Every structure is written in C-alpha cells, then in structure tokens.
Amino acid sequence: MKIGLIGAGNMGGAIYRALVQKFSPEDIFVCDHSQEKLDALGVTHGFTKVTDMLPQVDVVLLGVKPQTFAEIHLDLSDKLVISIMAGISLGSIAAKTGAARVVRSMPNLPAQVGQGLTGWVANENVTGQEKDLVQEIFTSFGKEIEVNEEAMVDVITALSGCGPAYFFYLTELLQEKALTLGLSSDQARIIAETTFVGAAHLLEKNTKTAKEWREAVSSKGGVTVAALSHLQKQKFDVIFDQAIDAAIRRSQELKQ
Ligand SMILES: NC(=O)c1ccc[n+]([C@@H]2O[C@H](COP(=O)([O-])OP(=O)(O)OC[C@H]3O[C@@H](n4cnc5c(N)ncnc54)[C@H](OP(=O)(O)O)[C@@H]3O)[C@@H](O)[C@H]2O)c1
Secondary structure, three states, X not given: OOEEEEOOOHHHHHHXXXXXXXXXXXXXXXXXXXXXXXXXXXXXXXXXXXXXXXXXXXXXXXXXXXXXXXXXXXXXXXOEEEEOOOOOOHHHHXXXXXXXXXXXXXXXXXXXXXXXXXXXXXXXXXXXXXXXXXXXXXXXXXXXXXXXOOHHHHHHHHHHXXXXXXXXXXXXXXXXXXXXXXXXXXXXXXXXXHHHHHHHXXXXXXXOOHHHHHHHOOOOOXXXXXXXXXXXXXXXXXXXXXXXXXXXXXXXXXXX
C-alpha cells in the first residue's frame, strides 16, 4: 500500500517522521505547498501539487486545516481516506471527496514525540484488512483506540485531544505558585515540569493506577492530604467534569 499525506505541517510532519520509521520510505508520499517544509523533513517522494501525488497512492491521509479542506476539490473516490482534521465528519469527507472508504481520527499533540493517542472511527465500507493498516499507521506515533460511533470522536477530542492542555495548565499553575512563594523563575519551571513529567513516568511503568499512586502519596493527616482535601471540598472533581462536558459540547457545535 502506498500512503500519501496531504499537509506536512505540525501534525503532518510528525506523522511523516513516524511513518518512515515504521513503513518503507518508498511507500510514503507527501504533499505540501511548501517545498521548504518537504526539504526540512528530508522527504523522498515529495510533491507541491496534490494532483501530482494522488495517482501514486492508495491511501490518503488528510493533514490540512479544516478551513483549508473546504477550499480543496479532490477526487478521492478510489482511495482509503484517513482524516486527522478536527471537526469534519465522515459524511462531509465522503461528500466532498467522493470517497466511499473513510476514517475520521483525532490524534493529540504528543504524537509529535511518538507518544500520541489517536481515537478513530471508520465508516461501514472500510474493511477489516484496511482497519489493520489504519491501526499500524496510528501506532507508528503512539497508541490508538477505535470507537464504533462517530459521536465518540467528540468525546475523545475533549478527553485526549484537549488532555495535554489540562496537563499544561496544571503545570503552569504549579510554576506560578512556586514563583509567588519566592522561587526564581528557573527554579519554578524546573519544579513544575520535573514534578509532573516524573509523575507521568511513574504511571508509564504501569505498576499502579493514578488513583493508587495518589493514595500511596497521601498519608493520613499529612501534607498532601491537606491540599487534596481542599480541592475535594472546593469540588474540583465537579469543575473538571463540567470542563470536559464544555469541551464535548464545543466539539459538537464546531462539527461540519
Ligand atoms: N496540531 C495538533 O495538535 C492537532 C491535533 C489533532 C488534529 N489536528 C488536525 O491536524 C490538521 C493539521 O494541523 P496542523 O497544526 O498540522 O496544521 P498546519 O501546520 O497548518 O499544516 C497543514 C499543512 O498543509 C499544507 N496545505 C494546505 N493545503 C494544502 C494543499 N492543498 N496541498 C498541499 N499542502 C497543503 C499547509 O500549507 P500552507 O500553510 O501553505 O497552507 C500546511 O503546511 C488539522 O486539520 C487539525 O485539526 C491537529
């Protein structure tokens, strides 16, 4: 199978780098307006015009911005189309490109370091063998979760798509607090980043769940419990729950 990526931007570039590690570089084609972006990626089969690339590929990965997609007119009727575009439905992609076989996905930012999480849904025409290929593509830059209903892509968007921002926000708050408590800006940054990244590495070891780790560091009557009890009393769980619901609603509103 020859895979053609349209758009070598932030996400497309990261996906290209992952794909050429996993598949034969001979099978990976990329198109971007910018020859500079193609050169920076060291692309072997690069194109600046999408119509030059399409005849060579079986699978098309749509990595352009949703607003750009509205302006492109492509006939992808004989391709397996995999979109990473936020908010463009399976039906809109099929209607706009003539493709019968469509996958809609939502990768997240850590895909850029090979640690992404991609939620995806396929329409009824995508075969089991094609789904295996889709999984291989997504696991080249992290983990993947297939969902059966398209509405779940909005849910995944609010959870793992936005998830890195929740983590960055907490990191930012810890850093700001360290500053107000008298640490230097370098020290504050080191404290916040090392603490959260270190904790994330512990989770990655998979020996305990997040809840188990939290309980392990929360001795009764101790310092951590003082902070966590305050969060619980102030209903941080309810606020966080509502925040995710707001993201789901926004994802549904923006869907085209
Ligand atoms: N960034 C994320 O964390 C993230 C996460 C999940 C999903 N996504 C989705 O990923 C998609 C890409 O996002 P991004 O941040 O990577 O965007 P980006 O950096 O703007 O990349 C898109 C690239 O596609 C090029 N392009 C646009 N139209 C083209 C065409 N007709 N032929 C060839 N190249 C074309 C653009 O070139 P020009 O700039 O010259 O137009 C640009 O280099 C979006 O749909 C977004 O919703 C992103």
